[in-house]
Amino acid sequence: xxxxxxxxxxxxxxxxxxxxxxxxxxxxxxxxxxxxxxxxxxxxxxxxxxxxxxxxxxxxxxxxxxxxxxxxxxxxxxxxxxxxxxxxxxxxxxxxxxxxxxxxxxxxxxxxxxxxxxxxxxxxxxxxxxxxxxxxxxxxxxxxxxxxxxxxxxxxxxxxxxxxxxxxxxxxxxxxxxxxxxxxxxxxxxxxxxxxxxxxxxxxxxxxxxxxxxxxxxxxxxxxxxxxxxxxxxxxxxxxxxxxxxxxxxxxxxxxxxxxxxxxxxxxxxxxxxxxxxxxxxxxxxxxxxxxxxxxxxxxxxxxx
Numbered sequence: 001x002x003x004x005x006x007x008x009x010x011x012x013x014x015x016x017x018x019x020x021x022x023x024x025x026x027x028x029x030x031x032x033x034x035x036x037x038x039x040x041x042x043x044x045x046x047x048x049x050x051x052x053x054x055x056x057x058x059x060x061x062x063x064x065x066x067x068x069x070x071x072x073x074x075x076x077x078x079x080x081x082x083x084x085x086x087x088x089x090x091x092x093x094x095x096x097x098x099x100x101x102x103x104x105x106x107x108x109x110x111x112x113x114x115x116x117x118x119x120x121x122x123x124x125x126x127x128x129x130x131x132x133x134x135x136x137x138x139x140x141x142x143x144x145x146x147x148x149x150x151x152x153x154x155x156x157x158x159x160x161x162x163x164x165x166x167x168x169x170x171x172x173x174x175x176x177x178x179x180x181x182x183x184x185x186x187x188x189x190x191x192x193x194x195x196x197x198x199x200x201x202x203x204x205x206x207x208x209x210x211x212x213x214x215x216x217x218x219x220x221x222x223x224x225x226x227x228x229x230x231x232x233x234x235x236x237x238x239x240x241x242x243x244x245x246x247x248x249x250x251x252x253x254x255x256x257x258x259x260x261x262x263x264x265x266x267x268x269x270x271x272x273x274x275x276x277x278x279x280x281x282x283x284x285x286x287x288x289x290x291x292x293x294x295x296x297x298x299x300x301x302x303x304x305x
Contacts, residue, residue: 086277087189088133096131096283098302104146106294117155117165117223123147125176131283131302136192140180140300146202148172154213154223163239165223166246169209174202178267184275192275194285200267208252208261214239268292280304 111118127144150170178200184192213226229240253259269291277283287298
């Protein structure tokens with residue numbers, strides 16, 4: 001718009017500046033000796049006006065300034081995407097390798113889906129992970145160890161009678177193979193909110209100890225106060241029955257041997273959290289989620305390859 005205004009301004013300057021000369025030539029017969037080009041200086045002044053407002057080529061100064069600012073912004077973005085910047089360029093794939101920790105919380109109410117008794121258990125899990133990330137979406141592959149230990153706890157099936165209480169101790173562990181699928185909503189180049197899901201499976205190993213229990217005084221009460229039976233009928237025939245051999249450190253067989261101890265267990269969770277990337281070669285995550293084994297919270301640190 002400013003170029004068009006300058007052009008019309010120059011045109012009007014030229015026309016109105018030359019008008020007296022044209023009027024003089026049209027209104028009277030000028031002597032041949034008179035100089036016919038007296039208006040030439042005025043014409044030259046009119047033609048010089050565009051150069052006074054713009055550049056040597058007639059380009060307005062504001063347009064040239066805008067181009068310079070645009071080039072400066074492009075240079076700033078290029079510098080920001082340099083060696084140490086956390087900014088991730090669109091369309092580019094980033095890879096990280098690191099370590100994760102997860103605290104797994106198995107709440108009592110989940111145990112009560114399968115029986116009576118139990119307790120809330122907090123266990124530790126740790127392992128390496130490998131991340132592939134592009135355009136705010138990442139796959140996180142991991143092989144990690146998780147403990148599922150539980151100290152001796154009263155437990156029985158919901159349909160079993162009062163005399164069926166056992167003392168159960170878990171010495172189980174698992175090796176999980178999982179993948180997390182996470183999307184990010186960026187708050188700044190350094191901070192993002194993560195959300196997504198995780199899926200995989202765990203291979204279960206270790207012992208699940210089951211032993212018959214009885215009230216210490218022979219009278220039904222709080223199962224958490226019961227003691228282990230010594231042998232069938234000892235010390236209380238009502239509670240220390242002969243219907244099974246769950247005595248003296250009996251361990252539950254796995255599925256493969258007809259028992260109830262699992263061999264493999266699914267890992268399926270919904271999760272969210274925060275991602276912090278202060279440097280192109282480092283990213284950290286705070287994770288939280290809920291799934292087939294209960295709740296979990298976790299931390300991860302990754303180095304950019």
